[in-house]
Amino acid sequence: MDDKSLENTTIATSPTGLMATWHNLPLYGRIVIGLVFGVLTGLILGSQAAVLAVPGKLVLRLLGALAPPLILAAIVHTFMTTRLGGPLAARLPRLLLLNTLVAITVGLTVANIIQPGQGAGLTPSPSPAEITHSVNPLVLFFENVPKSLLGPLGDDGKVIGVIFVAVAFGMALRNERHRPLGTVEHLVELLLESLIKILHWIIAVVPLAVFGIVASIVGTEGFAQFQALGIFVLCVLLALAIQAAYYLVRIRFGSWVSPAALIRGGRDALVMAFSTASSTATMPVTYVALKDRIGVREQSARMGALVGANFNNDGTALYEAMAALFIAQIIGMDLSLSQQLMVVLTSVIASVGAAGIPEAGLVTMTMVFTAVGLPVQYIPVLLTVDWFLDRCRTAINVMGDMNVSCLLDGKHKE
Numbered sequence: 001m002d003d004k005s006l007e008n009t010t011i012a013t014s015p016t017g018l019m020a021t022w023h024n025l026p027l028y029g030r031i032v033i034g035l036v037f038g039v040l041t042g043l044i045l046g047s048q049a050a051v052l053a054v055p056g057k058l059v060l061r062l063l064g065a066l067a068p069p070l071i072l073a074a075i076v077h078t079f080m081t082t083r084l085g086g087p088l089a090a091r092l093p094r095l096l097l098l099n100t101l102v103a104i105t106v107g108l109t110v111a112n113i114i115q116p117g118q119g120a121g122l123t124p125s126p127s128p129a130e131i132t133h134s135v136n137p138l139v140l141f142f143e144n145v146p147k148s149l150l151g152p153l154g155d156d157g158k159v160i161g162v163i164f165v166a167v168a169f170g171m172a173l174r175n176e177r178h179r180p181l182g183t184v185e186h187l188v189e190l191l192l193e194s195l196i197k198i199l200h201w202i203i204a205v206v207p208l209a210v211f212g213i214v215a216s217i218v219g220t221e222g223f224a225q226f227q228a229l230g231i232f233v234l235c236v237l238l239a240l241a242i243q244a245a246y247y248l249v250r251i252r253f254g255s256w257v258s259p260a261a262l263i264r265g266g267r268d269a270l271v272m273a274f275s276t277a278s279s280t281a282t283m284p285v286t287y288v289a290l291k292d293r294i295g296v297r298e299q300s301a302r303m304g305a306l307v308g309a310n311f312n313n314d315g316t317a318l319y320e321a322m323a324a325l326f327i328a329q330i331i332g333m334d335l336s337l338s339q340q341l342m343v344v345l346t347s348v349i350a351s352v353g354a355a356g357i358p359e360a361g362l363v364t365m366t367m368v369f370t371a372v373g374l375p376v377q378y379i380p381v382l383l384t385v386d387w388f389l390d391r392c393r394t395a396i397n398v399m400g401d402m403n404v405s406c407l408l409d410g411k412h413k414e
Contacts (some may be wrong), residue, residue, distance in 0.1 A: 028387025042218025304405025
């Protein structure tokens with residue numbers, strides 16, 4: 001690493017150096033910077049900042065187009081490559097499904113009782129065509145961005161959408177053109193890797209979406225919804241704490257492992273999950289903690305930490321259910337019981353195989369919002385606090401993995 005003066009000189013004189021510094025920042029750091037500049041820009045421009053929402057909506061439209069095929073490829077790959085077998089395999093799906101359903105129920109219950117978004121009074125923002133009615137080329141460009149990855153290949157007849165898809169996959173596959181494909185699994189892996197590569201490109205401009213949406217909201221609506229956002233954070237933390245308590249109670253009565261032993265033996269995995277915000281990266285640490293420090297059988301540790309982790313994303317499902325209800329509350333939209341059940345169903349399905357997807361919560365949230373007709377353009381409002389909540393819910397995901405392993409191990413230690 002160069003010394004400070006040389007680094008400052010490089011940044012001041014070279015755009016490449018400035019861009020490298022920007023990309024070396026963690027995503028949450030870039031999002032916070034986008035948030036700060038968005039607030040300042042909104043205060044300066046006032047209602048004129050509404051036009052800045054357009055780039056943010058473009059990013060979210062791209063995410064919405066990518067989410068269904070990405071989740072499809074991830075689920076197919078998960079079921080193809082996960083090895084299920086032995087006497088514990090029959091119990092595993094029931095435990096995973098029960099944990100996820102309890103998590104979503106806890107999230108919806110807390111959000112319905114406390115109603116953190118009630119009274120925020122956020123007016124649904126106008127469409128890009130209404131905001132930029134005088135800029136026809138921009139509107140035309142936006143409307144030709146595909147809403148679905150396979151949409152341009154259907155009956156909509158938008159050739160520009162086909163070009164979008166072709167260029168994206170052409171760039172993603174440039175380095176893979178000589179890769180041999182011997183099995184169907186190799187083909188699915190190639191598709192998943194290509195989609196994840198495209199996802200990385202979209203995630204890179206998410207801070208721009210945060211900047212534009214926040215500037216637009218502050219300029220036109222003020223700060224009421226950000227006060228509600230603080231209450232939402234506390235509600236999510238409360239719901240995650242209830243879910244953690246549920247895990248410990250289940251372990252107390254359904255396993256020979258004591259709750260104190262679980263916390264003591266699994267603290268390294270929980271701390272790593274919080275610090276990395278990745279249950280996949282934490283997976284080997286969770287496995288070692290379960291097998292060597294807590295003392296569950298190897299098969300139980302493997303089923304919970306290595307197999308279950310691919311399906312078990314309770315904290316993420318809980319958060320998405322609460323996020324959908326929160327956004328509905330701040331825009332004054334009542335979600336019926338059937339719509340909330342749709343949130344539950346979509347969250348459960350989207351959480352399967354999401355562990356290996358970067359920023360999985362952002363991807364699956366677009367699917368949950370779309371399923372119940374919520375405007376996805378308010379997702380960047382949640383991203384301003386998501387970097388912290390992501391770490392909290394990842395720790396709950398990992399605790400859920402350990403919970404499953406302990407329950408699989410039974411009430412008697414071998």
